[in-house]
Amino acid sequence: MSRNFFKSKQYATSKIYRSKPQELRGSDEEKPNVPQGIMTKCPGCSRVIYTKLLIKNNRMCECGYYFRLSANERLVMIMDEDSFTQIDQQLTTRDPLSFPGYCDKLVRLQTQTGLVDGLITGKGKICGMTTYIGVMDASFLMGSMGTGIGEKLARMFEKATYEGLPVIVFTASGGARMQEGIFSLMQMAKVSAAVAKHSEAGNLYITVLTDPTTGGVTASFAMLGDIILAEPGALIGFAGPRVIEQTIGQKLPEGFQRAEFLLEHGFVDQIVERENLKATLGAFLKLHHKEDRRNL
Amino acid sequence: MDLTPWEKVKLARMPIRPTGLDYIDYIFDGFMELHGDRLYGEDRAIVGGLAFLNDIPVTVIAQQKGRNTKENIARNFSMPHPEGYRKALRLMKQAEKFARPIICFIDTPGAFCGIGAEERGQGEAIATNLAEMVMLKTPIISIVISEGGSGGALALGVADKVYMLEHAIYSILSPEGFATILYKDSSKAELAASDMKLTAQDLYHHGIIDGIIPEPPGGAHNDHEFVTSQVKELISADIDELLGLSVDDMLERRYQKYRNI
């Protein structure tokens, strides 16, 4: 009896990262939007919810409010059990401008969050279909894109191009990594270039825009998917709402730059509820499956 | 002339500096402007058209600041809407069809931030230009003539050769915006300008651009002919070089140029 207990406990917490179970600790300490403690107050309806219940419900409140997910939580939710292998796990970003305080900040965040940077990439299966997948994590410097994230994405697209496999990217980012200056800007060109090559070779690319997706990420790989999905209520835009309000000197209308607004204006294919996301991705992967594809 | 980064920022923004149309007038013959994105509208923040460079037909695209207040308003201070980027892309695809080299002049504080720009997909327009320009089967040369502001500049800046004028700047964000975000104090823009490494000399040192075009003493506005004749010489030589490459070689070099940053 005790053996069974240990066994189930062991696998319950390390479904994807069997070899690296410590990664599942996630990043709950950092984020204002992520529940902490035994009880969590919902910003949508002000109800107080058991955090355990919330986590079990993929961090969705009954009122329809979506809490942000960490990259690890997202992978647990989306990938087939035991199918995910991370790539470039230890690839760290650079400090190309020797920006004052940046290195220390990175080390502190890595310790706090257990993440190397704001993106996990890898390969695995969704509903039995093999795909490359990248998931951004807004708890790490707002998921801002620097050289580390740019390099990881470019490598993943190049691998997927070589193997003839699809790529799925979950975006969650405030945009550019300011501390890396012009190098951060150039990652937009670098990743877009890798996406273009992957696309030219006839491969499928799906983006799932989650809260928040803005700035240089929106103006590059987020908007380049063959299929663009979004989570309900996600903030998606080029300029941030505050910058726009300052520029035009007026308040923005309700719902501006939310996923539903983008759908209405023709920039998103579907808004998909969290509980349907895995099945939806699986269906799109099946629609694009080629029998003769190399499955390396 | 040794200027601090902040002095360069101020110089690069001076309205007396030569604008895109000044370069077009001096460098090319018989410029014919083409308007509209064929989707929504005409964005006067970006000028595009056809001309001869020496005897070669080329496509020219320039972000255009106004030379007076009235023109600045008409050109939205050279802050393009999605239509501007889509017009630029339309003309670039046309250049590819007719095997014309493309020359882009970059001069913008950034892509416009506003309600219409968001409704019509500013992010999508820029993203599409980046991905398309990487694959375009014709030579592209981009020159930052004064201000290269963020994604709004990069959307015309994915090229085989990228240059900056000696006192031009190119950055992820305005120094004022950068100071607000990172130092929580917009008055620290001068410090930001130096920390950001946004001068032509910095970008060349970091391998982001291919070369720096010298300006006359005091800046480009003091001698248009001096600056434009150097630009003409440079792009003429580049086009010869690029037309000598096979398309595959040219595209592989262009890919690697960004892949290695």
Ligand SMILES: [Zn+2]
């Ligand atoms: Zn709620």
